[in-house]
Amino acid sequence: MPAPDTRLWAIDTPNTSYVVAVDEHDRLRGLHWGPRLSREQALALLELPESPFRPVVGREPRFDLGAASAFQYGHNGLQVRFADGTRDLELVFTEAIESEGGLEFVFTDRHYPLEVRARYRNHADSDVIERALTLRNNGTEPIEVVRADSATWVVPALDTPRLSQLHGEWGAETQLTRTTIPYGETVIGSRRGVTSHQANPWVAVDDGAATETSGRVWSTALAWSGSWRITVEKGPTGNVVVSAGFGHDPIAIRLGGGETLETPIAAGLHTERGFAGAASAWHEYTLAHVIPHPDEVRPILYNSWEATEFDFTAEDQMRLADRAAAMGCELFVMDDGWFGARVNDRAGLGDWTPNPDRFPDGLGPLIKHVHGLGMRFGIWVEPEMVNPDSDLYRAHPDWVYHQPHRRRSEVRQQLVLNLARQDVAEHIHAQLDELLSDNEIDFVKWDMNRPFTEAGWPGAEDPDRLWFDHTRNLYAILDRLRADHPDLRIESCSSGGGRVDFGILRRTDQVWTSDNTDALDRIAIQEGFAQAYAARVMGAWVTDSPNPLTRRAVPLDFRFHVAMAGVLAVGGDLRIWSDEEQARGAELVADYKRIRPTVQLGRRYPLRAGTVSGVQYAKDDAVVVLAWRAARSFAYPDPLLKLHGLDPDARYRDERTGRVHHGAILASHGLELGLDPADYASAMIELKRLP
Ligand code: DGJ
Numbered sequence: 001m002p003a004p005d006t007r008l009w010a011i012d013t014p015n016t017s018y019v020v021a022v023d024e025h026d027r028l029r030g031l032h033w034g035p036r037l038s039r040e041q042a043l044a045l046l047e048l049p050e051s052p053f054r055p056v057v058g059r060e061p062r063f064d065l066g067a068a069s070a071f072q073y074g075h076n077g078l079q080v081r082f083a084d085g086t087r088d089l090e091l092v093f094t095e096a097i098e099s100e101g102g103l104e105f106v107f108t109d110r111h112y113p114l115e116v117r118a119r120y121r122n123h124a125d126s127d128v129i130e131r132a133l134t135l136r137n138n139g140t141e142p143i144e145v146v147r148a149d150s151a152t153w154v155v156p157a158l159d160t161p162r163l164s165q166l167h168g169e170w171g172a173e174t175q176l177t178r179t180t181i182p183y184g185e186t187v188i189g190s191r192r193g194v195t196s197h198q199a200n201p202w203v204a205v206d207d208g209a210a211t212e213t214s215g216r217v218w219s220t221a222l223a224w225s226g227s228w229r230i231t232v233e234k235g236p237t238g239n240v241v242v243s244a245g246f247g248h249d250p251i252a253i254r255l256g257g258g259e260t261l262e263t264p265i266a267a268g269l270h271t272e273r274g275f276a277g278a279a280s281a282w283h284e285y286t287l288a289h290v291i292p293h294p295d296e297v298r299p300i301l302y303n304s305w306e307a308t309e310f311d312f313t314a315e316d317q318m319r320l321a322d323r324a325a326a327m328g329c330e331l332f333v334m335d336d337g338w339f340g341a342r343v344n345d346r347a348g349l350g351d352w353t354p355n356p357d358r359f360p361d362g363l364g365p366l367i368k369h370v371h372g373l374g375m376r377f378g379i380w381v382e383p384e385m386v387n388p389d390s391d392l393y394r395a396h397p398d399w400v401y402h403q404p405h406r407r408r409s410e411v412r413q414q415l416v417l418n419l420a421r422q423d424v425a426e427h428i429h430a431q432l433d434e435l436l437s438d439n440e441i442d443f444v445k446w447d448m449n450r451p452f453t454e455a456g457w458p459g460a461e462d463p464d465r466l467w468f469d470h471t472r473n474l475y476a477i478l479d480r481l482r483a484d485h486p487d488l489r490i491e492s493c494s495s496g497g498g499r500v501d502f503g504i505l506r507r508t509d510q511v512w513t514s515d516n517t518d519a520l521d522r523i524a525i526q527e528g529f530a531q532a533y534a535a536r537v538m539g540a541w542v543t544d545s546p547n548p549l550t551r552r553a554v555p556l557d558f559r560f561h562v563a564m565a566g567v568l569a570v571g572g573d574l575r576i577w578s579d580e581e582q583a584r585g586a587e588l589v590a591d592y593k594r595i596r597p598t599v600q601l602g603r604r605y606p607l608r609a610g611t612v613s614g615v616q617y618a619k620d621d622a623v624v625v626l627a628w629r630a631a632r633s634f635a636y637p638d639p640l641l642k643l644h645g646l647d648p649d650a651r652y653r654d655e656r657t658g659r660v661h662h663g664a665i666l667a668s669h670g671l672e673l674g675l676d677p678a679d680y681a682s683a684m685i686e687l688k689r690l691p
Helices: 039-047 274-290 314-327 364-372 391-395 422-438 463-484 519-529 556-563 579-601 663-668
Strands: 008-012 016-022 028-035 078-081 091-099 102-109 114-123 126-137 143-148 151-155 162-167 175-180 184-190 199-206 217-222 228-234 240-246 253-255 260-262 266-271 301-303 331-334 376-381 443-446 489-492 510-512 538-542 567-570 603-609 612-619 622-629 651-654 660-662 681-689
Touching: 008 039, 008 114, 016 039, 016 126, 016 266, 028 039, 028 151, 028 266, 114 274, 126 143, 126 151, 126 274, 143 240, 151 217, 151 266, 162 184, 175 519, 184 199, 199 228, 199 240, 199 274, 217 228, 217 240, 217 274, 253 260, 253 463, 266 274, 274 603, 301 314, 314 331, 314 364, 314 579, 331 443, 364 376, 376 422, 422 463, 463 489, 519 538, 519 556, 538 556, 556 567, 556 579, 556 622, 556 681, 567 579, 579 612, 579 622, 579 681, 651 663, 660 663
Parallel strands: 301 331, 301 567, 331 376, 376 443, 443 489, 489 510, 510 538, 538 567
Antiparallel strands: 008 016, 016 028, 078 143, 091 102, 102 114, 114 126, 126 260, 126 266, 143 253, 151 240, 162 175, 162 199, 184 228, 199 217, 217 266, 228 240, 603 612, 612 622, 622 681, 651 660, 651 681
16 A cells, blocks of 8 residues: 555645545544644644544544445445445545646455546636546446535534534525534435425534634535535534535435436535625635626516516516516516416416417517617426427426326426436427527526426436436536527526525526515515625526515615615516606616626625625726615614725725715725615715726
C-alpha cells in the first residue's frame, strides 16, 4: 500500500479545501472541510487523533463515500443488492485521477463486477464543490442500486450543530427554519416525483451561532428535479454528515450488465461569511455555472393567469397585452386555457393545438398583435400531464402511470404521463417542437401541477426506473428544445414553486416562485428562496388587491417593491386597474428597469431592523435598497437600515434626492428610509458610489 501521505487529496477552491484520504481499508474518509490549506497543512491532518492512519481509530470514522459494509450501522449513501443477495460492499481503491478542475476516485468491489467512481469538480471562481457518483456494472447479472447518494459531506465537529432547511406547501414554499440537529438521522426529501413544495433540496449546517454576516456555514444542494432525499446524521459525539441523493425509499434502480448509472450533482459549499455569505456564494455559482444565459437580464413579463384563469377569448388576451405594453412590460405570457378543449380544468390537457373556438385562426393573430406592441410572446404548457377527457388519453390510456387493479387517482382532473417511456417522451417532444416551429413563441412557461400517484408501469422490466427516467427524459426534452430553438427562454413552474432546484435551473431561465402572490407572504417565501437561489431566477408578480388567495389588501407600491426584489412581473387583471394604478405601475416598471441589472446580477444582502426589513443589492458602483414595513408598533419611528458591503471611505449619492451619504455611516448607523407612517410602507432607494 502506498504511504498514507500519498493517499491524501485536497479539493481546493479560492477560500476552502475539502480534504479526503483513502484509509487502510480503502475507505474514503473526509478529514477537513474548511479554510484553504497548503499541502503541508493538509498533511498535518494525518497527525490528528481522527487520522485514518493513527493506530487508535476514532470511534466515529466519517466516510465521504459511505458504502454499506460491515459495522456501518448509520446512513450509507451507497447501498446495493447483488443478484445472489449479497448486500455488503467491499470496495477496493483502484486509482485517483486528477485533472484540470476535477478529481475522480475509482473503486471496484473486491468480488463483484461493480465499479464506483466518486467525482469532484471545483471552479476557480467559486467555493462550491460539485460531487457525483458513477456506478458501472461490468458483469452480466443485474445489480440493484438501493441508494446512490451523490455526495456525503463530512462536516467538522461542532458544538451545537444546527440545521437550516426550506419547508412549506403549495402557496407557502421555501420557508426557512433553523433547528438544533438531533442525534441520529434527520431525513428530508420528496417522494412525489417532483422536487416538491414541502421541502427543497438545500440545507445548511452551522455551529448554532452563525449570523447573517458571520460564522461558518456548510451547505449542500442537490441538482435534481424528481424524488430525492437528504439525510443529516449526527453521531454520538456530535459529528455531522450530510448525504444527498436522488430517489426515495423503497425504490431501487436495476443496473443491468454493462449499464452505467450517473447520479445528479450534489454541490457543497463552505463559507465563513455567515448565512448571507453562503446565499450569495450560491447565487454567484448559479450565475457562473448553472443557468444557461447568465448575463441576460430577464424581461418584465405579464402573465394572464390571475386575470382570466380559464375564462377568456383571443380578444381578452389582446386587451390585456395592450395594457401590459402600456405599462412597460416586455413579454406577454398567455397562461392555461388556450388549447384543445381546455376551457376549464376538466379537459384538454395533452392536446397541444389551439382551441378552435378561442383561436379560429390559430395563435398567429395574437402573437402578431403582441409582437406589434413590442413585446415578446410566451405561452403556458403542462406537457407531462393529461386530462382523461382528452384526445391523447382516449388514444393512449396506457401512457399514464398506473398499476394493475388500482384506481388512477386524479388531482385537478389530471393524470401524469409516463414520461419515462421513450415513445411518450418522443411524442411530447414532437408536439412541443411543432408548436414552437409553427408559431413565433419566445418563451414557454412549463408547468407540472400534480405529484405522482400509483406510479407503476405495467409490463416494464424495471418499473422503478420511472422515478429516475421521468426526470432524465424531462431534462432531455428541455435540452433538445433549447438546442433546436436557441432563442427560446423557459420558465419552470410546478403549481408555483414545486420544481425549484439546480437540476431544472441548468436548463431553464427562471422559475415561478409561488402561486401565493400576496406581497406580505412573499417576503418570507422570497427570503427562504434566496438562501440558495438568485434573484435572477425568482419570478415575482404584482397582482390585484385584495390578493385573490389571501384576501389581504396591500398598496400598489408595496406589492411592486416586494416583487422588485426578484424578476419583476405583472399578473393582475389590468382591465380593472384604475388609470392611476396603471400610471403608477408604469412608473414602478420604469424604476425596475433601471435597477434590474443590480438586482438580478448583483450581490444580495438581507436587511433587517425591528419591524423594517428588506434587501440590498450591489453591483459595481450601484447599490439598491428595497425595504418594507407592514405595521409600526406604538407609533415608534422607523429604524434606520444598516447597509452592507460598502466602502467605508466612499460616499454614496441617493439618485432620487441627491443626498450624499458616507459609506461608514450607512454601515454603522444606517440609511434613513423616509417611510410613510401608515401600514404597508415601502421604499426603493438607489445609491451610486461617487468616484
Ligand atoms: C399553476 C401555476 O402555478 C399557475 O401560475 C398557473 O399557470 C396554473 N397552474 C394554470 O393551470
